Amino acid sequence: MYVAVKGGESAIRNSQQLLAEERRGDRNVEELTLDQIQNQMSLAVDRVMAEGSLYDKELAALAIKQSRGDLVEAIFLLRAYRTTLPRFGTTIPIETANMSIRRRISATFKDLPGGQVLGPSFDYTHRLLDFSLAANGDVPDAVEAEDAVDQNMPRVTDLLNNEGLIEEETTEDDSEPFDITRQSPKFPAERTARLQNLARGDEGFLLALAYSTQRGWGRNHPFAGEIRMGELSIEFIPDELGFPIEIGEITITECQMINQFKGSSEIPAQFTRGYGLSFGHNERKTMAMGIIDRALRARELDEQVQAPAQDEEFVLSHSCNVEASGFVQHLKLPHYVDFQSELVTVRALREAVNNDKPNEAEPIPGIVAAE
Amino acid sequence: MKQAEEPGRIKREISRKSWLSILAKSPFSEIQTLWEKLELNLEWELIRKPEIGMVMVQGRTGGNGQAFNLGEMTVTRAAVRLKNGYAGLGYVQGRSKKQAELCAVIDATLQTPANHSKVVNNLITPLKDNLDSLKKHRSKKAANTKVDFFTLVRGH
Numbered sequence: 472m473y474v475a476v477k478g479g480e481s482a483i484r485n486s487q488q489l490l491a492e493e494r495r496g497d498r499n500v501e502e503l504t505l506d507q508i509q510n511q512m513s514l515a516v517d518r519v520m521a522e523g524s525l526y527d528k529e530l531a532a533l534a535i536k537q538s539r540g541d542l543v544e545a546i547f548l549l550r551a552y553r554t555t556l557p558r559f560g561t562t563i564p565i566e567t568a569n570m571s572i573r574r575r576i577s578a579t580f581k582d583l584p585g586g587q588v589l590g591p592s593f594d595y596t597h598r599l600l601d602f603s604l605a606a607n608g609d610v611p612d613a614v615e616a617e618d619a620v621d622q623n624m625p626r627v628t629d630l631l632n633n634e635g636l637i638e639e640e641t642t643e644d645d646s647e648p649f650d651i652t653r654q655s656p657k658f659p660a661e662r663t664a665r666l667q668n669l670a671r672g673d674e675g676f677l678l679a680l681a682y683s684t685q686r687g688w689g690r691n692h693p694f695a696g697e698i699r700m701g702e703l704s705i706e707f708i709p710d711e712l713g714f715p716i717e718i719g720e721i722t723i724t725e726c727q728m729i730n731q732f733k734g735s736s737e738i739p740a741q742f743t744r745g746y747g748l749s750f751g752h753n754e755r756k757t758m759a760m761g762i763i764d765r766a767l768r769a770r771e772l773d774e775q776v777q778a779p780a781q782d783e784e785f786v787l788s789h790s791c792n793v794e795a796s797g798f799v800q801h802l803k804l805p806h807y808v809d810f811q812s813e814l815v816t817v818r819a820l821r822e823a824v825n826n827d828k829p830n831e832a833e834p835i836p837g838i839v840a841a842e
Numbered sequence: 843m844k845q846a847e848e849p850g851r852i853k854r855e856i857s858r859k860s861w862l863s864i865l866a867k868s869p870f871s872e873i874q875t876l877w878e879k880l881e882l883n884l885e886w887e888l889i890r891k892p893e894i895g896m897v898m899v900q901g902r903t904g905g906n907g908q909a910f911n912l913g914e915m916t917v918t919r920a921a922v923r924l925k926n927g928y929a930g931l932g933y934v935q936g937r938s939k940k941q942a943e944l945c946a947v948i949d950a951t952l953q954t955p956a957n958h959s960k961v962v963n964n965l966i967t968p969l970k971d972n973l974d975s976l977k978k979h980r981s982k983k984a985a986n987t988k989v990d991f992f993t994l995v996r997g998h
Contacts, residue, residue, distance in 0.1 A: 526899065526915035527936065557895040559917060564900040564909040571977060573984045589987040619981035620988070626905050640907025648900070648910045662903060663910035670901075670912050702980075704863070705915065707897050711931055717863035718897070718917055719935025725905065748901045750913055 494539045508532035517722070517751025518542055522792065523549025524652070524671040526721050526750050543673075543792050550793050563706040563715055567725045567748075568629070570701040572620050574752075577627050578695040579729060585624035590700060591752075627697035628727045628744065637729065637742040658784050665767050665787060666760075670749060672790030674756040680780040681759035684766050689778030691765045693745060696729035700752050724749045728761035733772050743772060855959065861952055861966050862945075866934045868969040870941040876965045877944060882957065886947055889929060890921035892939030918942040924950045 495502065509516055509532040519531040523546045530549060538544035574590025577583055589595070631637040648663035656664070669677060684691055703723050706715040726747035734740030745765025747757035766780040779785050789795060865873065896914040903910060920932045920942035930950025932942040948965065951957050 521913070524913040525896065526913060529936070530916070553896065553914060556914075556916070557893075558914065559895045559897050559919065561898045561911075562900055564902045565912075567901070567905045571981060573980065574987075586988045586990070588984050589989055590984050591987075613983045614986050615979060615982035616985035616988070617982075618985060619978055620985045628904060629906070640902070640904035642902070642906070642908060644908050648908065650898070650911050652911075663908060666901075666903060666910045667912070701984075702977075704867070705897070705899060705935070707917075707933065709919070709931065709933055711921065714859060716859055716866070716933060718866045718933045719915065720867050721899070721915060721935075727905065744904050746904050748912060750899075 494537070503536055505529060505532040505536065508535050514752060515540075515542060517753055518674060518756070519545045519549055521750040521753050521756065522546045522671050522673065523553070525549050525553045543796055547793050547796065560707065560710075562718075563708070565703050565705065565723065567699065567703065567723065568624070568626055570624070570699060570703050570723065570725075572624050572699060572701040574700040575620075575624060575697065576695075576699075577697045579697075580627060580630075583625075583627060583630065585621040588620055624699070626699075626727060628729070631696075631729070631742065635739075635741070638733065638744060640744070656787065658787075659770065660783050660787055662764075662768070662771075665783060666746065666748070666764060668787045668790055669747075669760045669763060672760075673792035673795070674753070674759070676790055676792070676795075677759040677763055678755060680766075680786060681762035684762055684778065684780045689766050689769070689781045691743075691745070691762070692731040693728040693762050693765065694730070695758060695761075696727040698724070698726045698754060698758065700724045700754065722751050724751065724753050724757045726754070726757040726761040728758070728765055730765050743768070855962050856966060858949070858952070861962075862931070862933070862949060864966055864970050864973065865932070865945040865948060867973055870938050870944075872969060872972060873941065873944060873948070873965070876968060877948065880961065880964055882951065884947065884951065885925045886922040886950065888920065888943070889923050890919065892918055892920040892932075892942045894918045894937045894939065920946045922946040922950055924954065926954055928953045 509528050512532075512535065515535055516528050516531045519534055519542055520526050520528065522542075523531065523534070525531075527549075530552060531545065534545035534548040534552075535542065537548060572585070572588055572590075574592065575585065575588045577587060581587075628637055632639060649661050649667070651664055651667050654664075660668075683689070685693075701723070702720050704717040704720050707718045708715045724747075728745035728747070730743045730745055732740040733743050743765065745761040745763070745768075747760030747762075747764065749757045749760065763780055763786060766778070767783050767786060769776050769781040770783075774781070776782055895917055897917050898914050899912045900909045901912045902908065915935060916937050918932075918934055918937055918939055918941065920939065921929065922932075922943065923929045924947070928950040930946040930948065930953065932945030932947075932949060934941045934945055948961065952961050952966070
């Protein structure tokens with residue numbers, strides 16, 4: 472428990488002024504613009520939008536600037552802002568098969584319709600520092616192929632599905648999905664609630680959990696069936712019109728994890744699925760999400776829940792870095808009264824021991840006995 | 843302010859759905875420049891003041907399963923009525939109130955038979971060409987990174 476304290480107004484004001492000065496840094500260095508952040512720190516912007524749960528590149532760039540590059544703080548700023556806006560409604564669910572592909576790879580099929588498109592990827596870089604960027608960042612334009620990428624880019628899981636080799640996803644349940652921003656969490660959670668939670672969950676947390684399943688804490692044998700990244704138009708039906716219109720275009724990353732089998736006397740063995748989806752270009756996050764989505768389906772697939780990554784209450788309750796950061800950091804707030812009572816208790820305990828057994832009380836090394 | 847998709851009696855060169863989409867996806871500066879060149883000098887009133895809000899973007903489990911909430915995106919909307927009585931609607935991604943209002947004005951203008959073709963030819967078509975070209979260049983750059991992996995056969 473912490474209690475309110477009064478005073479310190481001028482110290483706080485001065486602290487904020489100092490913070491602003493530190494954020495600005497050396498005034499002889501040119502100030503960072505939002506355009507620069509949006510264009511040259513685009514993956515930071517994408518992470519802030521995904522975990523901030525609000526697609527707006529300009530706002531994400533502003534949040535990054537304001538937070539001095541502290542992305543968890545930037546995510547907090549974006550989450551706080553989104554609570555001030557009204558929601559006009561819900562879009563028509565995106566159809567990722569229609570994505571304007573900029574990257575599409577599969578680790579399960581070498582040859583597939585549409586082919587493998589590497590796109591902009593760190594994967595094949597040598598991870599050696601490029602000192603030419605320290606001097607000047609000029610790069611030649613990327614070369615264009617004669618033709619655009621194939622329009623026909625079926626999802627790898629759809630190809631497997633055609634053969635009945637992977638469990639089918641159905642749209643049978645067309646009820647309103649759970650909305651964790653409007654409904655209190657409940658356990659066991661529906662898959663729709665879990666996916667929404669993971670989509671805005673902390674990348675570091677999800678990555679570590681996904682890694683833990685690979686190291687044996689809840690193995691689920693994943694293959695990266697497909698990762699695709701590109702642009703999708705967003706369709707929405709305004710009340711005034713009654714028919715869908717496109718209201719914009721967003722970048723999306725999708726990962727289909729294909730996992731080991733499930734079968735029964737009625738249904739022959741099939742691969743199982745784990746799904747990752749994220750705003751922006753967030754490949755690592757989306758892969759981790761796909762692995763954890765699958766791990767969290769343990770109960771539904773009659774697997775023993777033994778590892779943290781399979782425990783939905785554990786995963787879903789600790790994935791939000793805004794909540795986690797708030798609760799850990801609240802320890803900085805004044806706990807003076809709380810601590811005073813603890814002091815009284817510990818002194819009383821020690822005194823009781825001293826009074827009861829005056830001759831046997833051993834001094835604890837390194838700690839001076841309280842008076 | 844209910845409106846049918848195709849309310850006018852004139853022959854449309856492009857559907858309202860298409861032009862609203864093009865307006866929503868084009869950069870504001872481009873729309874504004876092309877609009878000013880048209881010099882239509884119209885007057886209008888706001889039926890709905892430009893308003894910033896969000897829409898919840900939904901995905902589907904596995905890409906084609908049950909819908910789930912992915913996250914929100916910012917959207918700005920506005921509605922106007924031209925002096926000639928035609929009403930227009932603007933729904934645009936982001937937080938530009940000016941863009942939402944201008945798009946609503948253009949939407950109403952496109953429904954006005956006298957100005958329809960002029961606005962299609964000098965504003966919507968060039969905007970669409972720019973969007974198509976951007977998309978094509980983006981796709982060709984991606985296509986240039988298409989790779990043919992081959993597996994090595996051992997023991998030969």
